[in-house]
Amino acid sequence: MAGPSALVLFGVTGDLARKKLLPAIYDLANRGLLPPGFGIVGFARRDWAAEHFTQLVSDAVHEHARTEFREDVWKQLQEGIRFVPGDLGDNDAFAQLKATLTDLDERQGTGGNHAFYLSVPPKAFDVAVAQLRRHGLADRPKGSWRRVVIEKPFGHDLASARQLEKKLSRAFEPSSIFRIDHYLGKETVQNLLAFRFANTMFEPIWNRNYIDHVQITMAEDIGIAGRAGYYDGIGAARDVIQNHLLQLLALTAMEEPASFDANQLSMEKRKVLAAARAPADLDAHSARGQYSGGWAGGVEVPGYLEEQGIPGDSRTDTYAAIRVDIDNRRWAGVPFYLRTGKRLPRRVTEVALNLRPAPHLPFDGTAVRSLGTNALVLRIQPDEGITLRFGAKVPATPMELRDVNMDFGYGTSFAETSPEAYERLLLDVLLGSEPLFPQAAEVELSWQILDPVLDRWAEKGAPPESYPSGSWGPQSASDMLARDGFSWRRP
Amino acid sequence: MIVKLSTTNAAEVQQAIANARHHVGASSGLVFTLVVVAELAEYDRAMEACMEAGREHPSRILLLTNGRARADRMDAEVQAGEGAPGEIIALKFHGVLQKHRESVVLPLLLPDLPVIVWWPGRSPKAPGLDPIGRMGTRRITDAMGDPNPIGALEVRARNYCPGDTDLTWTRITRWRGLLAAALDAYPMEVSRVGVSAAPENAAGTLLAAWLADRLDVPVTVDRDKPGVGITGVVLGSVDDEIRVTRTDGNLATFSAPGLPQRLVALPRRDLNTLLAEELRRLDDDPIYAEAMAALVRRLDKAADRGRGRPA
Numbered sequence: 001m002a003g004p005s006a007l008v009l010f011g012v013t014g015d016l017a018r019k020k021l022l023p024a025i026y027d028l029a030n031r032g033l034l035p036p037g038f039g040i041v042g043f044a045r046r047d048w049a050a051e052h053f054t055q056l057v058s059d060a061v062h063e064h065a066r067t068e069f070r071e072d073v074w075k076q077l078q079e080g081i082r083f084v085p086g087d088l089g090d091n092d093a094f095a096q097l098k099a100t101l102t103d104l105d106e107r108q109g110t111g112g113n114h115a116f117y118l119s120v121p122p123k124a125f126d127v128a129v130a131q132l133r134r135h136g137l138a139d140r141p142k143g144s145w146r147r148v149v150i151e152k153p154f155g156h157d158l159a160s161a162r163q164l165e166k167k168l169s170r171a172f173e174p175s176s177i178f179r180i181d182h183y184l185g186k187e188t189v190q191n192l193l194a195f196r197f198a199n200t201m202f203e204p205i206w207n208r209n210y211i212d213h214v215q216i217t218m219a220e221d222i223g224i225a226g227r228a229g230y231y232d233g234i235g236a237a238r239d240v241i242q243n244h245l246l247q248l249l250a251l252t253a254m255e256e257p258a259s260f261d262a263n264q265l266s267m268e269k270r271k272v273l274a275a276a277r278a279p280a281d282l283d284a285h286s287a288r289g290q291y292s293g294g295w296a297g298g299v300e301v302p303g304y305l306e307e308q309g310i311p312g313d314s315r316t317d318t319y320a321a322i323r324v325d326i327d328n329r330r331w332a333g334v335p336f337y338l339r340t341g342k343r344l345p346r347r348v349t350e351v352a353l354n355l356r357p358a359p360h361l362p363f364d365g366t367a368v369r370s371l372g373t374n375a376l377v378l379r380i381q382p383d384e385g386i387t388l389r390f391g392a393k394v395p396a397t398p399m400e401l402r403d404v405n406m407d408f409g410y411g412t413s414f415a416e417t418s419p420e421a422y423e424r425l426l427l428d429v430l431l432g433s434e435p436l437f438p439q440a441a442e443v444e445l446s447w448q449i450l451d452p453v454l455d456r457w458a459e460k461g462a463p464p465e466s467y468p469s470g471s472w473g474p475q476s477a478s479d480m481l482a483r484d485g486f487s488w489r490r491p
Numbered sequence: 492m493i494v495k496l497s498t499t500n501a502a503e504v505q506q507a508i509a510n511a512r513h514h515v516g517a518s519s520g521l522v523f524t525l526v527v528v529a530e531l532a533e534y535d536r537a538m539e540a541c542m543e544a545g546r547e548h549p550s551r552i553l554l555l556t557n558g559r560a561r562a563d564r565m566d567a568e569v570q571a572g573e574g575a576p577g578e579i580i581a582l583k584f585h586g587v588l589q590k591h592r593e594s595v596v597l598p599l600l601l602p603d604l605p606v607i608v609w610w611p612g613r614s615p616k617a618p619g620l621d622p623i624g625r626m627g628t629r630r631i632t633d634a635m636g637d638p639n640p641i642g643a644l645e646v647r648a649r650n651y652c653p654g655d656t657d658l659t660w661t662r663i664t665r666w667r668g669l670l671a672a673a674l675d676a677y678p679m680e681v682s683r684v685g686v687s688a689a690p691e692n693a694a695g696t697l698l699a700a701w702l703a704d705r706l707d708v709p710v711t712v713d714r715d716k717p718g719v720g721i722t723g724v725v726l727g728s729v730d731d732e733i734r735v736t737r738t739d740g741n742l743a744t745f746s747a748p749g750l751p752q753r754l755v756a757l758p759r760r761d762l763n764t765l766l767a768e769e770l771r772r773l774d775d776d777p778i779y780a781e782a783m784a785a786l787v788r789r790l791d792k793a794a795d796r797g798r799g800r801p802a
Contacts, residue, residue, distance in 0.1 A: 370605070490602060
């Protein structure tokens, strides 16, 4: 259970707060993980009365909470709900925020422990942090804590990430800064650690001797869905590869940490990220695309350039794929292919390790024509689980071989529904537990891998290759793998 | 369980499949996705064949039909755990959606596994270039499902693309086995071949083309003998012959040089069996490709003769 604390949500009217954060807080309370001394403070540029905000929280909980609604839990939560109207630049509002927190500490027993969740656009980070500092909200009286939570993007390149870090660390200690990568809160991502380090049978093949290449995919079937302001100019590579995909790569490729303590875990991730680099031939081993209009999943959808709020000549990538090489003993010569995109056929995230072909097949040629290579696929979402693909004989044939799948499904092996990523991460923030949050050095190393690709794209200046909505991405992405003798899995 | 969705899209269907799987206890170990493109009139027959095929090959089956509603919409019915180990998803397209069926099919294909497209009735002229056909590693057509079977087989032969198979080929599997085994047991210098088959029977046409290709001798096709399906084959040398005659579509008589006449069970098989057998192989079939090429050569030759040019 978390200790007494208050959580201040900046940007509380946004989608994230309504659909994820507020429901997650309720779910935590319902699971008995929040203390009686807990407060939620909403901060937004809305001229609302307190009751109005309480209603918004109540609606969000009813609509999106994972666990059932219980009146008694709601009553406990409701007592600690406050709202402060105002602009981030507004000094009076911050003075009021400070007063509200003091009041919560006294009446609600939140113990002077405050977490600030900045669910605001990246350009507002600076102002928010500066204001917190100016009004003494970041100062930590003895025996209490102050924490700040930020969401991606953590800058738009290495230089800006460092700058952001500098500003944050002026107000908060490094161990009080929590960078949310919600993928790391997912059960299946944590299970990757269990899978690798709790078992005997996978470690021996987890290296260049057996693994041929790795494909890490995060596909979304939706477009930018009202996030034009945030998305345009950022694009798929910055939005997804820099954080989620490189974190997945790090967890897949890193060595065994001495323990799962935050520093040990981060040390291994940093080691492998430092050994990873963008490909030598950037043109051959990167691809970027932008969706055009068409039919996707039986629905007619507009192209990126036709989306509301997107300039007609935007060169933002909605699809990005890169190859990453890892220069160490375990992975030398094993390419990791990372891809992400919007308006792809379905929503899916997975890590697929493809094994080398058998050195010799003592079967005649026609018997093995439909046989592929072995593969181990970690399905992160949806339908969380693990698939192992291997060859088997087709019955009622002389000797005809075919690939079959052996499947572990989370949902069937563990009937309990998994907590949402945000439940776990918010709880960790309140507990001050850091292992599931990327540290500043990891963020910087990830930019170091991606920056050469982004620079090359900018230097070429060509618009991204268009791909039809509902397809698996641009031709150049297929060509990129074909060049190495591979093809993308259909995830 | 069966879930019905009306005016829906691929994402909702996926969700329904996931729920149904969870509800009945996941159906893992599926081996491929079978996409069935049928006409409304063939729906029941196709569905029955799907259930049967699903029993031998646990798979996800997408059954596509075009409906008659005026609106632009898609309806779906998801079946899981209903007597077959896999999933059957029936998708009915109305209005403009009929032109964009592939946009729904693509998201519903099982990850990584082979895709087989089957047209039980009429099929596109060039299945390999069809928007849905292109997704398939295998494309199965059935000339006998077409109102003009021989004409349909000829169109398939001219538009052959690796991965195509017509069930006509599966229909003659046993004939081919029997004839090949006969020639192994009683080797002879075959100089003439005669095939007899019912007038609309495409299998006879394909068997003749295959024999012409393998034996490199003239093959005649006789359409006038009474009976159903292929009614007989004669492989003759200067002074001997191997003869298989089947008039009732079930039991054949077999004769070879110096041997008494014997009976061979050579039943015409139903659609379900043919489909299940065809699904055992997921790679393309080079022997079939050669037979189809031979059929094209025979057609061109006949056309030349028809135009009065030398053969």
